[in-house]
Each structure stands twice: as structure tokens, then as C-alpha cells.
Amino acid sequence: MSELPARRLLLVHAHPDDESINNGATMARYAAEGALVTLVTCTLGEEGEVIPADLAHLAADKDDVLGPYRSGELAAAMAELGVTDHRQLGAPGRYRDSGMMGAPQNDRPDAFWQADLDTAAGDLVAVVREVRPQVLVTYDPDGGYGHPDHIQAHRVAMRAADLAADPAFRPELGAPHAIEKIYWNCNPRSVVEEGFERLRAAGLSFPGVADVDDVPGVVPDAEVTTSIPAAPEYSAAKAAAMRAHVTQISVDGPFFALSNDLGQPLISGEHYRLVRGTSGAKDGEREDDLFAGVRTQDGSDAVAEQPEAAR
Numbered sequence: 001m002s003e004l005p006a007r008r009l010l011l012v013h014a015h016p017d018d019e020s021i022n023n024g025a026t027m028a029r030y031a032a033e034g035a036l037v038t039l040v041t042c043t044l045g046e047e048g049e050v051i052p053a054d055l056a057h058l059a060a061d062k063d064d065v066l067g068p069y070r071s072g073e074l075a076a077a078m079a080e081l082g083v084t085d086h087r088q089l090g091a092p093g094r095y096r097d098s099g100m101m102g103a104p105q106n107d108r109p110d111a112f113w114q115a116d117l118d119t120a121a122g123d124l125v126a127v128v129r130e131v132r133p134q135v136l137v138t139y140d141p142d143g144g145y146g147h148p149d150h151i152q153a154h155r156v157a158m159r160a161a162d163l164a165a166d167p168a169f170r171p172e173l174g175a176p177h178a179i180e181k182i183y184w185n186c187n188p189r190s191v192v193e194e195g196f197e198r199l200r201a202a203g204l205s206f207p208g209v210a211d212v213d214d215v216p217g218v219v220p221d222a223e224v225t226t227s228i229p230a231a232p233e234y235s236a237a238k239a240a241a242m243r244a245h246v247t248q249i250s251v252d253g254p255f256f257a258l259s260n261d262l263g264q265p266l267i268s269g270e271h272y273r274l275v276r277g278t279s280g281a282k283d284g285e286r287e288d289d290l291f292a293g294v295r296t297q298d299g300s301d302a303v304a305e306q307p308e309a310a311r
């Protein structure tokens with residue numbers, strides 16, 4: 001039986017770039033600390049816009065090869081974070097980027113937005129039962145900002161967490177596994193507002209400036225249960241990972257812009273809402289560690305159960 005690292009974190013994201021924007025510093029920290037960090041990305045981002053003019057030909061309405069290109073960007077970003085386990089949900093290209101809400105691409109039969117929930121969740125159960133994470137990170141029910149692939153990634157992740165623990169669900173995928181803690185990405189409003197004050201004071205040259213409410217997952221500070229501090233080495237790795245997503249993100253010091261050219265701040269720290277499991281912090285205090293209070297981070301469960309067929 002293979003030996004798993006004592007601490008194991010699974011992140012589920014919609015497109016290449018979301019992981020670096022939302023969790024780059026968190027992923028770099030835990031990878032550096034020896035935890036197993038597993039990223040599952042649900043699409044290849046085939047319908048994205050393209051920032052560099054010399055790469056415009058990659059776009060879906062031209063050569064339609066942006067997906068494979070962004071897969072390469074993702075690999076480069078993971079190298080910056082020290083993350084070695086990154087996978088596509090099901091298989092590369094199985095679920096296609098659905099485009100923004102209301103776009104005609106939403107209705108493509110291969111769009112992730114059209115995927116059968118239990119089929120897609122089954123693809124994720126296979127990963128959950130293999131890597132047996134104690135902690136899962138994904139989006140809130142609105143996907144942070146209402147993108148169909150983000151909403152679907154939330155639904156698939158939460159459904160898979162339930163199915164993976166059910167011994168009656170597809171036993172060929174491995175022994176049941178219950179994830180101890182589940183978090184949703186979020187951004188505390190006060191931190192976002194402070195970031196935009198920094199941006200306006202810096203007088204940077206982005207063509208435009210985003211608004212606080214353009215930032216995904218902004219919530220009242222009181223709803224934030226967990227804040228991973230912005231250690232300089234991990235913040236630098238995050239910025240480098242974001243820069244690796246050349247077609248999607250422009251980074252300028254502590255600020256960045258997506259293809260909409262609207263400048264926004266790199267948020268200080270990375271913040272989460274614990275939605276399943278028990279906080280490891282004292283009552284009323286925020287956690288500063290996703291594994292706080294996890295019962296099995298001593299490695300007591302670090303031997304992976306193999307699927308029946310593999311025995």
C-alpha cells in the first residue's frame with residue numbers, strides 16, 4: 001500500500017489561473033511544508049480571452065487551441081508554487097470551458113455547465129479516494145462571481161465530498177473517504193477596500209480600475225473564519241504563478257489586471273470560510289492554518305486504501 005503524506009489538501013477550480021489568483025500563496029506554503037497539495041482543474045479555459053496580441057490566434061474563435069496553451073501555463077504556474085500534483089477533472093478536455101454566464105457556449109454539449117453532476121462528481125470521487133485529503137477548498141455557491149464553470153465546480157466539489165464518503169457509491173473507485181474540513185474561497189471586504197486604496201494611491205497605469213464588487217467572493221469580515229498570512233516568499237510565488245498565466249493576467253507589482261484591463265490589488269493574505277468541519281481556532285478567533293484541528297495530520301491515516309480491483 002502506498003504511503004501518503006501526513007497532511008493532504010485538495011483544491012477544485014474551474015479554469016487554469018483561478019488557483020493562482022485565489023490560493024497561490026496557500027498552495028505554495030503547504031507544498032513547502034511537505035503536505036500533498038492536489039489541484040483539480042475542471043476545464044482547460046478554452047473560451048478565455050487572450051491578452052498578448054501575438055497570441056490572439058489561439059482564441060476559440062480563431063485557431064481554438066487556447067486550451068492546450070493554458071494547460072502549459074498551468075504547469076508553469078504549478079512549478080512556481082512547488083505543486084506537483086495537478087490534474088484535469090476526468091481527462092484533459094473532457095469538460096470544456098462554458099464561457100461567461102449567458103454566452104452561447106454555455107449550451108455546447110461538451111460545456112462543463114452541461115455536465116451531469118453525478119458523472120462529473122464521480123470523476124472527482126476517484127481523486128478524493130486516491131489522495132484522501134483532510135481539507136478541501138473550492139468556491140462558494142455563486143462561484144465567487146457567477147461564472148457558470150465556477151458555480152459548477154462548487155457543485156461538483158460539494159457533491160463529490162458527499163459521494164466519496166458513501167460506501168455504496170461506486171466501490172470500484174476505492175475505499176470511502178470523509179473529508180474533515182471544507183472551505184470556500186472568500187475576501188474580507190475591509191482587506192479588499194484597503195487594497196483598492198493602495199491601488200488608487202499608487203496611480204498605476206492600468207487602462208481602468210476595477211471596483212470592490214468586481215472582486216470574487218467579497219464578504220463581511222465577520223464571515224471569514226480563516227486567513228492564511230501573506231508570508232513574503234509565498235506572496236512572491238503567487239505573483240510569479242499569476243504571471244505564468246500570460247494569456248489571462250497582467251501583473252504589475254502588488255496589482256494585476258485580467259483581460260478586461262481593470263486594475264485590482266493582489267489581496268493581502270488568502271481568506272476562507274469554513275463550511276464543514278470544526279475550527280481549530282479558539283472561539284471567536286480566526287484560524288491561520290487550514291489543517292488546524294485536523295485529527296489525522298499526525299499521519300495516522302497516511303496509508304492509502306487501494307480500490308478492490310487493485311488488491
Ligand SMILES: CC(=O)N[C@H]1[C@@H](O[C@@H]2[C@H](O)[C@H](O)[C@@H](O)[C@H](O)[C@H]2O)O[C@H](CO)[C@@H](O)[C@@H]1O
Pocket residue numbers: 015016017018045046047048049097098099100147248258259260261
Ligand atoms: C478569472 C476567471 O475565472 N477567468 C475566466 C473568465 O475570463 C473572463 C472573461 O473572459 C471576461 O469576458 C473578461 O472580461 C475577463 O477579463 C476574464 O477574466 O471567463 C473565461 C471564459 O469562460 C475563462 O476562460 C477565464 O478563465
Ligand SMILES: [Zn+2]
Pocket residue numbers: 014015018147150
Ligand atoms: Zn475561472
